[in-house]
Amino acid sequence: MDQYLAVLSKYAVFSGRAGRREYWMFLLFNLIFTIVARFVDATSGSEVLFLGMRPISLVYGLAVALPGLAVSVRRLHDIGYSAWWMLLLIVPFIGPVALLVMFCLGGDQGDNKYGPAPAAAAAPAPIAEEAPRPEPPQQNG
Template sequence: MNEYMNVLKHHYADFKGRARRREYWMFVLVNFIITVVLTTVDSLAGLRLGEGPQTVGILSAVYALAVLIPGLALSVRRLHDTGRSGWWVLLALVPIVGAIVLLVFYVFESQPGSNKWGPNPKEHGGVAAAPSW
């Protein structure tokens, strides 16, 4: 839960630096659990917009919008940690294949030592800031 709150409090729109695997996957896990709970509450309380398969839960939609920027920033920092440019996140726009490739990238080990996005957060105990040069 600390990783989740750290992303929201300290790195809400921080696209610079690097993020460890643990930080990324803990954010994804907590995000998934919260989304399931909110979707269930939306369904039980009838808080839906639209008809048929296009219905959207109000609470889950508001939550999704609230975590869109920090989730995107975290994804970019995770790619930086593996030595890749954050622009690789645009692969998500390619159906199926893009998601699979990004999943593989997110699972990769951190690039050892410093890279052009900063020092290895694993070696420095957290999220590493971008270098000041």
């Protein structure tokens, strides 16, 4: 949920990079909230307003459209591609599949021309070394 809220807080930030975890967690929570919104719309008996969407779904969809675009652009930046690659969406069938594959790729290691590596994709924390065991007490006697 933190990743979802982080994306919403950077709703219009198109610079920088977004790691796979940030991107996919946003998409997961977005899917969950969309399903809930559509369920509420369907059970409330509200009218279809635009493109088959009912009021709650429409408002939610409009609210997350810009953050979704921004995190997608930052995800492309993480793998070293410019935002222009989002235009693949206009190519039927092949474009969205190509973008899906690109979004699954691992990000560039270290800094790239779009900025430093996302914090979540930074080097993993070192594994803690096992603490030395105390010597057993010596018995006098």
